[in-house]
Amino acid sequence: MAGKSFVGAIDNGTTSTRFLIFDQAGNPVAEHQAEFKQMYPHSGWHEHDPLELVSSTSECIDKACEKFEAKGYSLSDIKAVGITNQRETTCVWDTKTGEPLYNSIVWTDTRTHRIVHELKARKGADQLQPLCGLPLSTYPSSTKLLWMLRHVDKVKQAYEAGRLAFGTVDTWLVYKLNGGLDANVFVTDATNASRTMWMNIHKLEYDDKLISFFGLDTKTPKLHLPKIVPSSSPDAYGKLASTKLKGTKIAGCLGDQSAALVGQNGFVPGRAKNTYGTGCFLLYNVGEKPVISTHGLLATVAYDFSPQGLKPVYALEGSIAVAGSSVQFLRDNLGFFPTAPKVGELAQTVDDNGGVVFVTAFSGLFAPYWYDDVKGTIWGLTSYTQKGHIARATLEATCFQTKAILDAMEKDAGVKLQELAVDGGMSNSDLCMQTQSDIIQIPVDRPKMRETTALGAAIAAGFAVGVWKNFDELKEVNSEGRFFFKPKMSQAASDKMYKRWTKAVEMSKGWEDDEDEEEEEQPKL
Ligand SMILES: Nc1ncnc2c1ncn2[C@@H]1O[C@H](COP(=O)(O)OP(=O)(O)O)[C@@H](O)[C@H]1O
Ligand SMILES: O=P(O)(O)OC[C@H](O)CO
Numbered sequence: 042m043a044g045k046s047f048v049g050a051i052d053n054g055t056t057s058t059r060f061l062i063f064d065q066a067g068n069p070v071a072e073h074q075a076e077f078k079q080m081y082p083h084s085g086w087h088e089h090d091p092l093e094l095v096s097s098t099s100e101c102i103d104k105a106c107e108k109f110e111a112k113g114y115s116l117s118d119i120k121a122v123g124i125t126n127q128r129e130t131t132c133v134w135d136t137k138t139g140e141p142l143y144n145s146i147v148w149t150d151t152r153t154h155r156i157v158h159e160l161k162a163r164k165g166a167d168q169l170q171p172l173c174g175l176p177l178s179t180y181p182s183s184t185k186l187l188w189m190l191r192h193v194d195k196v197k198q199a200y201e202a203g204r205l206a207f208g209t210v211d212t213w214l215v216y217k218l219n220g221g222l223d224a225n226v227f228v229t230d231a232t233n234a235s236r237t238m239w240m241n242i243h244k245l246e247y248d249d250k251l252i253s254f255f256g257l258d259t260k261t262p263k264l265h266l267p268k269i270v271p272s273s274s275p276d277a278y279g280k281l282a283s284t285k286l287k288g289t290k291i292a293g294c295l296g297d298q299s300a301a302l303v304g305q306n307g308f309v310p311g312r313a314k315n316t317y318g319t320g321c322f323l324l325y326n327v328g329e330k331p332v333i334s335t336h337g338l339l340a341t342v343a344y345d346f347s348p349q350g351l352k353p354v355y356a357l358e359g360s361i362a363v364a365g366s367s368v369q370f371l372r373d374n375l376g377f378f379p380t381a382p383k384v385g386e387l388a389q390t391v392d393d394n395g396g397v398v399f400v401t402a403f404s405g406l407f408a409p410y411w412y413d414d415v416k417g418t419i420w421g422l423t424s425y426t427q428k429g430h431i432a433r434a435t436l437e438a439t440c441f442q443t444k445a446i447l448d449a450m451e452k453d454a455g456v457k458l459q460e461l462a463v464d465g466g467m468s469n470s471d472l473c474m475q476t477q478s479d480i481i482q483i484p485v486d487r488p489k490m491r492e493t494t495a496l497g498a499a500i501a502a503g504f505a506v507g508v509w510k511n512f513d514e515l516k517e518v519n520s521e522g523r524f525f526f527k528p529k530m531s532q533a534a535s536d537k538m539y540k541r542w543t544k545a546v547e548m549s550k551g552w553e554d555d556e557d558e559e560e561e562e563q564p565k566l
Contacts, residue, residue, distance in 0.1 A: 045064065045065070045114075045118055046064075046065055046118060046120050046503075046508045047062050047063060047064055047065075047070065047109075047114070047118050047119045047120065048062070048063050048119065048120060048121055048122070048123065048499040048500075048502050048503040048506075048508055049061070049062050049063075049102070049105075049119050049121070049122040049123070049286065049289070049499070049502075050062075050063065050122070050123045050124070050125065050495035050496070050498040050499040050502070051098055051101070051102070051122060051123070051124045051125070051126075051214065051498065052125050052126075052297065052300075052492075052494050052495040052498065053094060053097075053098060053124075053125070053126045053127060053210055053214060053297075054126075054127055054297060054318055054319065054494070055127045055130075055147065055148070055149070055318065055319035055320070055366075056076060056077075056079065056318075056319055056365075056369075057074050057075060057076045057077065057097075058074070058075050058077060058094070058097040058098050058100075058101050059072060059073065059074040059075075059101060059492070059495060060072065060073055060098070060101035060102045060104075060105040061105065061492055061495040061496075061499070062105055062106075062109050062114075062119060063495075063496060063499045063503075065503075065508060065509070066517070066518065067490070067496055067499075067500075067515070067518030067519050068490065069490070069492055069495070069496075070109065070112065070114065071105045071106070071108040071109035071112060071114075072105050072108070072492070072495075073100075073101045073102075073104035073105040073108065074101065075097045075100050075101050075104075076097075077089065077090070077093045077094065077097045078090060078093060080144065083152070085150065085151040085152055085154075085404075086146075086150055086152050087146070087147040087149045087150040088144035088145060088146060088147060088150070089130065089144060089145040089147055090144060090145075091132050091134075091141040091144065091145045091213055092141065094145065094210060094213065094214065095213075095214060095217045095218070098214060098218065099218075099283065099284050102122075102281075102284040102285065102286055103284050103285050106284075106285040106286060107285075116285060116286065119286060119289060120289075120290075120503070120506045120507075120508050121275075121289065121290045121291070121292035121293070121502040121503065121505060121506040121508070122281065122286065122289050122290065122291050122292070122293075122502055123291070123292065123293030123294065123295070123300075123497075123498030123499050123500070123501045123502030123503070124211055124214060124215065124278070124291060124293065124294045124295075124498055124502075125211075125294070125295050125296070125297045125300035125494050125495065125497060125498035126209065126210040126211045126214065126233070126296060126297055127147070127148060127210055127297060127319075128148060128209060128210075128232075128233055128236040128296040128297065128298065129148035129180060129181055129182050129185070129209065129236045129237075130145050130146065130147050130148050130182075130209060130210050131145060131146045131182045131185040131186055131189070131207070131209070132145045132207070132208045132209070132210060132212070132213040133186070133189060133196055133199075133205060133206065133207055133208075134206045134208075134213070134216075135199050135204050135205070135206070136199075136204045136205070136206045136265055137204050138222070139216075139217075139221040139222040142189075142193065142195045142196050142199055142205070143189055143193045143195065143196055145210070145213075146185040146188070146189070148180060148320075149319070149320070149362055149363075149366070149403075149404045150179065150185065150404075151179045151404050151405060151413070152179075152188060153179045153184040153185060153187070153188045154179050154405075154413050156184050156187050156188055156191075157177055157178060157179055157184055157413065160177050160184070160254075160255075161177055163254070165250075165254050166254075168250070169238065169251065169254060170333060170334075171333050172241055172242065172243075172248055172250065172251055173235070173237075173238045173239070173240060173241065173242055173248070173251055174235060174242040174331055174333060174339055174340030174341060175235075175236070175238050175339050175340075175341075176337075176339070176411055177238075178405075178407070178411055178413065179404070179405065179413065180360065180362075180407060181236055181237060181238045182207070182209060182236060182237040182238070183237055183238040183239060183255050184238075186207055186255075186257075186264075187255060187256075200263045200264060201263065203261060203262060203263050205263060205264050205265065206227065206265045206267075207264060207265065207266055207267075208227075208229065208267055209229060209233045209234075209236065209237070209296075211229055211230065211233045211294050211296070212227065212228065212229045212233070212267040215228060215278050215279065215291060215294065218279075218281055218282065218283075218291065219278075219279040219280065219281070219282050219291075220282030220283070223282075224279055224282065226278065226279035227265070227267045227268065228267050228268050228269075228270045228277055228278060228294075229267040229268070229269055229270070229294070230269065230270060230271065230272040230294040230295060230296075230345060231245045231269055231271075231272065231342040231345045231353060232272060232294075232295050232296040232299035232341065232342045232343070232344060232345070233294070233295075233296045234247075234267075234269045234342075235296075235340075235341050235342040236296060236341070238251060238255070239251050239252050239255070239257075239266065240269065242331045242340055242341075242342065242355075243331060245269060245342065245345065245353060246269065247259070247266060247269070271345045271346065271347045271348050272293060272294055272295050272299070272344045272345045272346060272501050273292065273293050273344075273345075273346045273348060273349060273501040273502070273504045273505040274292060274293075274348055274505055275290060275292050275348075275505045275506055276290075278290070278291035278292060278293075278294060279291060290502075290505075290506065291502070292501070292502040292503075292505035292506050293498055293499070293500070293501025293502030293503070293504070293505055294498070294501065295344060295497055295498055295501050296341075297316075297318075297494045298316060298322040298324055298341075298358065298494075299324070299341070299342065299343050299344055299356070299497070300493075300494045300495070300496075300497030300498045300501070301314055301316045301322075301324070301464055301465070301493045301494045301497055302314050302324045302326065302343055302344075302356060302497065303343075303344055303496075303497035303500050303501065304464075304492075304493030304494060304495070304496035304497035304498075304500065304519065305462045305464065305488070305493050305497075305519070306512075306515060306516070306518065306519065306520075307324070307326050307343070307462070308326070308354075308512050308515075309326060310326050310327060310328040311325075311326065311456065312325075312326045312462070313325040313326070313450075313458055313461060313462065314461070314462040314463065314464065314493070315443060315461055315462070315463050315464075315465075315477075316463070316464050316465040316468075316493075316494065317364045317365060317439060317463065317464070317465035317466065317467035317468045317473070318364065318365055318465040318466055318467070318494075319364065319365050319366045320360065320361055320362050320363060320364050320365075320366070320407075321361040321364035321365075321439050321442070321443065321465070321467070322358060322359070322360050322361065323358065323359040323361075323443060323446050323447070323450070323461075324341070324343065324356040324357070324358050325356055325357045325358075325450055325454060325458070326343055326354060326355075326356055327355050327356060327357050327454060328354065328355065329352045329353070329354060329355070330355065331355040332355070332357050332453055332454060334357060334449070334453045335452075335453065336409055336449035336450075336452045336453050337408050337409025337410060337411060337449050338357050338358060338359050338408055338409060338446065338449050338450060338453055339357070339358040339359075339360060339408065340355060340356075340357065340358070341355065341356050341357075341358045342354075342355060342356070343355055343356040344501070346501070346504060348505065349504055349511075357450055357453055357454060358408070359408040359409060359442075359443070359445075359446025359447075359449065359450065360407045360408045361407055361408065361439060361442045361443070361446070362402075362403070362404035362405070362406070362407045363401040363402070363403050363404060363417075363438075363439075364439040364465075364467050365381065365465070365466045365467040366403070367399070367401040367403070367435045367438060367439070368381045368384045368435060368436075368467060369381060370401075370403070370435075371384060371431070371432060371435055372384075377428050377431075377432060378432075381466065381467075382469060382470070384432050384435070384436065384470065385436075385470045385471065385472045385473070387428060387429050387432040388429055388432040388433040388435075388436055388472055389429070389472060390427070390428075390429035391427060391429035391430050391433060393430075393433065394421075394430050394433045394434045394437060394538075395421075395423075395425060395426055395427070395430035395433075396421040396423070396425075396426075396430075397419060397420070397421045397422065397426055397430045397431055397433070397434040398419075398420045398421055398434055398437075398438075398541055398542055398545040399417070399418075399419050399420075399431065399434040399435050399437075399438050400415065400417065400418045400419075400420070400438065400545050400546055400549045401417055401435065401438040401439075402415040402416055402417050402418065402549060403416070403417045406442075406546065408442075408445075408446055408449070409445055409446055409448075409449040410445070410546065412546075412549075412550055413553075414550060414551050414552060414553045414554065415546075415549045415550055415552055415553075416549075416552050416553060418545070418549040418552065419431065419434070420545045420548065420549075421541075421545075433472075436467075436470060436472060436473040436476060437476055437480070437538070437542075438542075439467065439473070439477075440473065440476050440477045440479075440480045440481075441480060441538075441539060441542035443461075443477060443480070443481060444480050444481050444539055445543075447461075447481055458481075458483060459483060459484075460483055460484040460485070460486050460525075461477070461481065461483060461484070461485050461486065462486045462487075462488070463477070463485055463486065463487050464487070464488060464491045464493040464494070465491070465494075468487055468491060469491070471526075474487055474526045475526050475529065477526070478526040478527060478528050478529075479528050479529060479530035479534075479535055480530075480535055480538065480539060481528075482528045482532055482535055483528070484525045484526065484527050484528075485525070485526040486523055486524075486525055487523065487524050487525075487526065488519050488522070488523050489519075489521060489522030489523065489524075490519050490522075493519065496518070496519065500515065500518075
């Protein structure tokens with residue numbers, strides 16, 4: 042094995058942490074995955090224990106390293122580690138103790154909907170998206186931090202004392218994995234910072250106008266924000282202070298959806314990928330200038346590999362809040378099947394959705410709709426309806442939202458996508474991917490190796506330490522064994538199904554009205 046180089050990748054998704062070790066051909070040679078606890082303390086709330094995010098990461102590193110060594114490889118050949126993470130999820134800690142001040146509020150959490158309504162009425166609200174790329178919603182970190190500042194005494198006190206540190210999950214993990222207070226590495230990359238609403242997307246710097254809109258003081262400072270550094274850097278992210286890889290550099294960092302675009306070789310403008318994980322996120326490479334959407338999409342940073350002499354690259358994004366999590370809902374809340382992959386079998390017990398449409402709006406509807414007055418709604422139930430119809434409608438919901446996003450993207454970018462690269466847990470379902478192709482009427486291109494998010498993080502780290510030197514060396518990575526799902530349904534039949542979906546979405550609107558909001562009390566902590 043002498044002379045070989047490997048790169049590790051930490052992938053902290055919404056439901057689990059993974060650590061993978063990739064060889065130079067981009068193949069995973071060892072990996073370990075650990076689920077962590079999902080906390081739903083009230084309707085619409087979703088939290089993670091920030092310390093468990095760290096402990097599950099260390100556990101995965103050590104277990105994957107053991108498997109790597111058992112295969113006869115040497116840990117000293119792991120040249121660097123990259124990190125990729127669920128985005129927007131908001132972590133807070135005390136700068137003097139390094140201790141978390143509250144559970145991490147997860148990106149799916151909708152407790153901030155009243156704050157969002159209040160902010161939308163504030164002067165200057167219409168100027169935010171052109172500056173930061175995101176619409177005001179419950180989704181970004183900014184509104185989650187405001188909620189903590191209003192409702193969590195410890196957070197308020199730390200802010201007043203000038204000791205409040207904010208970080209998305211990348212920042213928190215990098216800080217803790219470096220040893221916390223002692224090394225005090227406090228950084229983020231532009232792909233993650235672009236999900237806060239505080240970063241100017243054109244300059245990749247925090248913007249005073251954005252920060253003051255949210256009424257935050259980062260000057261005194263009461264609130265400490267991490268420094269924004271490139272996504273690939275040999276020195277900015279420090280090194281692992283413990284685990285079997287103690288001393289190994291952390292050299293790359295990308296939000297998970299950006300990482301998946303990189304792992305899908307999405308380096309060329311016009312390339313798009315759709316990742317079906319807990320949520321589903323379509324990113325379309327638009328090149329070196331951001332495109333500010335006027336059709337319900339987000340502008341985000343695809344990657345910043347500036348130390349490699351490249352300009353930062355942007356993407357248009359369509360974010361779907363609920364994808365694989367709807368399959369988990371059928372599994373855990375309704376007890377339809379014991380494991381997620383069984384959803385396909387159940388859906389195949391029927392020939393079609395039997396007239397059922399499931400608007401899976403557990404967190405309202407994100408792109409391109411941004412409806413926060415919708416809750417999950419199943420339409421078209423009759424005495425004929427079987428579990429299989431509901432399973433089918435569940436898979437179809439993500440496919441329909443993907444079509445709505447592609448239609449919006451076509452209007453924003455002025456181009457029609459020719460094929461869609463896919464990955465993520467739910468893309469393992471052949472039925473779901475065939476349905477996707479039928480609904481969007483273009484081929485869906487699924488790689489054999491679907492750990493593209495982790496691969497993207499490994500590429501960012503590998504670039505920084507010279508394991509790979511340019512995109513050309515990556516041309517063949519993950520190119521083997523790709524499968525193309527081609528449309529089998531007629532355009533007319535596909536259009537008919539989509540029309541029913543659009544009708545269901547419109548009919549679901551307005552479920553939660555102001556009266557409900559007044560009656561519903563904000564739960565006390
Ligand atoms: N064969 C399958 N069919 C449909 N959904 C699946 C299948 N396998 C996994 N999933 C769904 O994929 C999700 C996990 O995907 P993953 O990419 O690991 O997500 P994350 O990175 O958000 O944690 C789960 O929500 C699960 O329900
Ligand atoms: O956990 P995933 O893969 O659904 O990704 C979460 C996203 O980063 C949220 O924006």
